[in-house]
Amino acid sequence: MATFGERMRELMAERGLSYRKLATKVHCDDGYLSRIARDVKTPSPQLARAVDSALGAGGRLAALRPDGEVRSLDPKDWEEDEADMERRTLLQALAALGVPPSPVSEALQNIRVSIDRTFGGSEDGHIDEWNEIVAEYGHLYVLTPPRRLLLDLAGDLVTVQQITRRKKREDARRNRAHRTSAPWSRVAAGLSALMAKTLCNLGRPREARDWWGTAQSAADASGDTDLALWIAGERLVHGLYERRPAAILLAKADKILEPVSKVPSRGLLHVRTVRAQLLALSGDADEATTELELCGEMFGKLPSSITSDVCSIAGWAEDRLRYTQAWVYAHLGERDQLDDAVAHAHRIAAAEDRRIRAQLGLLQAFGHVRAGNAGEGVRLAQVVYSRQPVEHRTTMVTSLADQVLEAVPLQHRGEQVVIDYRELLADSGRKAIT
Helix, strand or coil: CCCHHHHHHHHHHHHCCCHHHHHHHHCCCHHHHHHHHCCCCCCCHHHHHHHHHHCCCCCCCHHHCCCCCCCCCCHHHHHHHHHHHHHHHHHHHHHHHCCCCCHHHHHHHHHHHHHHHHCCCCHHHHHHHHHHHHHHHHHHHHHCCHHHHHHHHHHHHHHHHHHHHHHHHHHHHCCCCCCCCHHHHHHHHHHHHHHHHHHHHCCCHHHHHHHHHHHHHHHHHHCCHHHHHHHHHHHHHHHHHCCCCHHHHHHHHHHHHCCCCCCCCHHHHHHHHHHHHHHHHCCCHHHHHHHHHHHHHHHCCCCHHHHCCCCCCCCCCHHHHHHHHHHHHHHHCCHHHHHHHHHHHHHHCCCCCHHHHHHHHHHHHHHHHHCCCHHHHHHHHHHHHHHCCHHHCCHHHHHHHHHHHHHCCHHHCCCHHHHHHHHHHHHHCCCCCC
């Protein structure tokens, strides 16, 4: 009776399929398939069924898979099997997202790695390039529709995972203790945080929650306190727009700040500005105003390399401080101060940043409604929201748009302008970017 591997080779010959072509069909490494075909490796039940289906065997090939699997006692073999299984899982995940693996790209990557090894190079030699990639994403995040950004991030995160996996295997071959370096941890933290933010923008907070955890762990492992604080602040910001309880988020902010040095930094300022927003949301006007003043003082102590960058989420320019002021004054009903903060933010913010400009307009509309000008505020919100491109109606934008409607007093909800705005949100608000 033929073995699984023997029958697999026969079917591949009959159908004119190479290992590489079969690998693209079952999302598996062609080298691993070769070992299965030679009966060196036993496929998992899932992979056996996938190969059976790809070869049109009608279940007869999968039935030849041995019930048990004798595994090598060599830990290096276990590591190799684990890496192959993990790679298959990652490739299947990319395919499910609509990012099919490219055999040409994989072949070129294998050639590059081989040449690096030949000439004494290593993956660490490419860390500067990956830092640049993370920095570029900081700009792309502002401009690119979230759905498209998610696919690019997924592909790069898989690449980074494979790089760190190869480093681990190389260390094992050389009997060295493996530890992911701080630079690679920073790259992983940056990309993971961007993935979390993108998922939040797509209205998928459950999936984002795990990515926030991954980003925070990687940032902590890197030893970069500023990055870790920035990620913690970003998570609080998105929680704010997802309408999580303000008391819980405020307690988290206080816990984050408790052990932290008071030395001004981008990350520390980020957490403190979110705290000011949460205090205003909770109705604590005095505390919110005091926190705003502290944030203004801290902003003045940051280096210009951070405060001059208005085009990337990696910077912390004055428009962010003004946005925080607008949020606080909108929730406190301080119309004049709100309008002044919004005007300042518009003058500073990047012209191409559609989302921040829409959010500023909606905050202003919300503040006007809170200040007693319901009709005026709703008309402003209607103009801002209707002009926002559908692909950029993120969770932050739609959350603010909803809050404008919710702030309208009961006696004004029957007015035509409010009815029209409600219909606008109902017709287009949830179809935006999913």
